Each structure stands twice: as C-alpha cells, then as structure tokens.
Amino acid sequence: MKVSFSTxxxxxxxxxxxxxxxxxxxxxxxxxxxxxxxxxxxxxLTDIEDFSHIILIYVFHKSEGFQLQVKPFLDDxxxxxxxxxxxxxxxxxxLSIVExxxxxxxxxxxxxxxxxxxxxxxxxKPYVPGFDVFQVSSVxxxxxxxxxxxxxxxxxxxxxxxxxx
Amino acid sequence: MKVSFSTxxxxxxxxxxxxxxxxxxxxxxxxxxxxxxxxxxxxxLTDIEDFSHIILIYVFHKSEGFQLQVKPFLDDxxxxxxxxxxxxxxxxxxLSIVExxxxxxxxxxxxxxxxxxxxxxxxxKPYVPGFDVFQVSSVxxxxxxxxxxxxxxxxxxxxxxxxxx
Numbered sequence: 001m002k003v004s005f006s007t008x009x010x011x012x013x014x015x016x017x018x019x020x021x022x023x024x025x026x027x028x029x030x031x032x033x034x035x036x037x038x039x040x041x042x043x044x045l046t047d048i049e050d051f052s053h054i055i056l057i058y059v060f061h062k063s064e065g066f067q068l069q070v071k072p073f074l075d076d077x078x079x080x081x082x083x084x085x086x087x088x089x090x091x092x093x094x095l096s097i098v099e100x101x102x103x104x105x106x107x108x109x110x111x112x113x114x115x116x117x118x119x120x121x122x123x124x125k126p127y128v129p130g131f132d133v134f135q136v137s138s139v140x141x142x143x144x145x146x147x148x149x150x151x152x153x154x155x156x157x158x159x160x161x162x163x164x165x
Numbered sequence: 166m167k168v169s170f171s172t173x174x175x176x177x178x179x180x181x182x183x184x185x186x187x188x189x190x191x192x193x194x195x196x197x198x199x200x201x202x203x204x205x206x207x208x209x210l211t212d213i214e215d216f217s218h219i220i221l222i223y224v225f226h227k228s229e230g231f232q233l234q235v236k237p238f239l240d241d242x243x244x245x246x247x248x249x250x251x252x253x254x255x256x257x258x259x260l261s262i263v264e265x266x267x268x269x270x271x272x273x274x275x276x277x278x279x280x281x282x283x284x285x286x287x288x289x290k291p292y293v294p295g296f297d298v299f300q301v302s303s304v305x306x307x308x309x310x311x312x313x314x315x316x317x318x319x320x321x322x323x324x325x326x327x328x329x330x
Contacts, residue, residue: 001171001172001285002169002170002171002172003169003170003171003172003224003285003287004167004168004169004170005167005168005169005170005256005258006166006167006168006255006256007166007167007168008255008256024295024296025296026295026296037247041233041247041255043233043234043245044233044234044245044246044247044254044255045245045247045248046234046243046244046245046248047244047245047248047305047306048245048247048248048305050248050303050304050305050306051248051301051303051304051305052301052302052303052304053299053301054247055260057222057258057260059168068206068208068209069208069209069211078211079211079212080208080209080210080211080212080213081209082202082206082209082210082213082219082288082289082290082291083210083211083212083213083215083216083291084291085290085291085293085296089209089288090171090173090206090209090288091170091171091173091222091287091288093170093222093287093288095220095222095260095290097296097297097299099299120166120168122168122256122258123247123254123255123256123258124247125247125250125260126247126248126249126250126304126305126307127299127301128250128301128304128307128311129301129304129311130189130191130304130307130311130312130314131189131190131191131250131262131311131314132262132297132298133297133298134218134262134264134292134294136216136217136218136292136293136294137217138215138216138217139215139216139217139291139293139294139295140212140213140215140216140291141212141215142291142293142295146293146294146295146296147295149295149296
C-alpha cells in the first residue's frame with residue numbers, strides 16, 4: 001500500500017554533510033537548530049511552547065534505497081535494519097527528540113539537533129514521559145554501546161553509493 | 166514537497182473501532198497484538214527480538230483530513246494539533262512504543278498496543294533509553310493529565326465527519 005505525505009516544513013541545522021555529524025541527539029546536546037513550519041500550518045503550533053521537549057518525525061532525504069542488513073555506526077556486526085536506527089530503511093523516516101527553547105510564530109528554536117540541514121519535516125508531536133518513557137529489560141546489540149552515541153560521529157556509509165555490505 | 170512511502174506490513178489488534186480504544190500504550194498495557202511485516206522485509210528484523218521495546222511508526226488510516234486546532238481526549242481546551250497526539254494531523258503519522266514479547270519469522274508478538282486493527286505500518290525502530298529518554302521540565306497542558314491516559318478511552322471525535330471545533 002502506497003501512502004503519500006506532504007512535508008510540513010524543514011529543519012535547519014549546522015550539519016551540511018553526513019560526515020562528522022552526531023548520530024543521535026545525545027551526541028548533539030548543545031547543537032541548536034530551527035524548525036521552520038510552513039505558514040499554513042502555524043496555527044497547529046499553538047501551545048507547543050509549553051513543552052520542553054518535542055518529537056520530530058522527518059525524512060532522511062539524503063538516503064536513497066535501503067539495506068535490510070546493516071552495520072550500524074556503533075557496532076562491527078551486521079543487524080537487521082529494523083533493529084537499528086540507520087537511515088537507509090525501506091521508508092527513510094527519522095525520529096529525533098529535541099529540546100524546545102522557544103517559538104517565534106511558525107519557527108521553533110530547538111537544541112539537540114542531530115539531522116542534516118534542510119531535512120524535510122513530516123510531523124511534530126509533544127514529548128510526554130507518561131507516553132514515551134518505558135522501563136526496558138534489554139537493548140539488544142546496543143547493550144553497553146548506547147552511551148557511545150554521545151561521542152560517535154557519522155560517516156558517509158549510508159549515503160547513496162556508499163554501500164556497506 | 167510530496168513524499169511517498171510503501172507500507173511494510175500492518176498491525177493486528179483487538180480494536181476494531183476507535184470508540185472505547187485506549188488513547189496511549191500506557192492505557193493498553195496488557196493488550197497484545199501482532200505486527201506482521203511483509204515477507205520481503207523479514208531479513209530487516211534480524212536481532213530485533215533482543216530488544217524488549219520497539220517503536221512503531223504507522224498511519225492513522227481511519228483519520229481523514231486534519232484540524233490545526235483540536236480538543237484532545239485529555240483536555241477541555243483547544244490546542245494546536247502539533248501540541249497534541251491527536252490523529253487528524255496534516256500527515257496522519259502515529260507513533261507507539263510497545264513491548265516486544267517474541268518474534269516468529271516476520272511476525273512480532275507485542276504488548277501495549279493502542280492502535281486500530283489492520284493499522285498500516287511504516288517503520289519499526291528499536292527503543293533505546295539512551296536515545297529516547299529525556300528529562301523534561303514541562304509537558305504543557307498535559308501537566309497533571311498524562312496519567313489519565315491510562316484510563317481514558319477514545320471516542321469517535323477524530324473520525325471523518327466527526328469534527329470537533
């Protein structure tokens with residue numbers, strides 16, 4: 001089944017290429033960016049400034065095609081793409097939780113941005129611990145590795161023509 | 166900008182209508198469901214069974230059109246749709262974190278399902294506290310209300326032709 005969406009705006013960030021980018025917001029804690037929502041959707045942002053964190057759902061626009069088995073940045077072993085956060089997915093949809101510093105009309109100033117500049121935005125949701133925080137009992141291959149996301153930088157492996165088999 | 170995705174499978178749940186459904190996984194803690202991933206993507210699930218929780222990104226397929234200002238289930242006041250988790254959004258994309266009990270090939274048995282039966286699936290990501298858990302300082306209008314999501318049930322207000330202005 002095909003589904004079609006229209007982007008609602010885009011994300012500005014200091015990252016103009018994947019190489020050297022943080023791989024998760026935890027590695028981009030102090031990086032500020034802006035979320036520019038199309039003026040026609042501005043009314044949908046009412047009261048969002050009362051939340052300290054928001055969920056951004058966006059398109060990995062520099063990722064083309066997909067791999068079902070990938071070697072993620074944080075591991076030397078291959079895993080199924082759905083067991084990773086790698087961008088070359090069947091549907092290249094990204095998800096980041098960022099801190100919301102301020103809203104100026106249809107522009108949000110955010111912190112903890114780990115996406116490429118001009119990333120097309122699909123949706124914004126409020127981040128609510130009562131809905132979004134779960135006690136996990138296992139994090140698979142990321143066990144003892146998730147903290148490395150704070151320092152690990154991206155390389156070009158998930159760009160088009162940079163296959164990693 | 167238009168973006169087009171192909172669903173990768175669908176979610177089975179005991180909920181055949183929006184009325185009376187839980188509004189968040191926290192209100193569906195013991196509700197089991199299955200995630201059926203198309204066989205062509207099965208290899209992408211490798212190692213996912215090692216995670217206790219996963220993020221499902223899906224289409225609110227019974228939601229048509231959108232409202233920029235909505236009165237959510239948990240409040241009597243109107244808010245911008247991006248400050249709510251309501252389904253009638255410009256892009257009807259849903260996000261739920263569920264417990265993963267088991268994988269049988271391309272079928273995942275999950276718990277804490279708060280979606281309609283046959284919900285079209287767009288993506289699965291591992292839920293990783295190091296990436297997905299943040300200390301918030303405010304949750305806006307949901308302050309003192311988020312716990313109500315455990316008991317509050319849905320009604321038909323976000324279905325087509327059930328406008329709520």
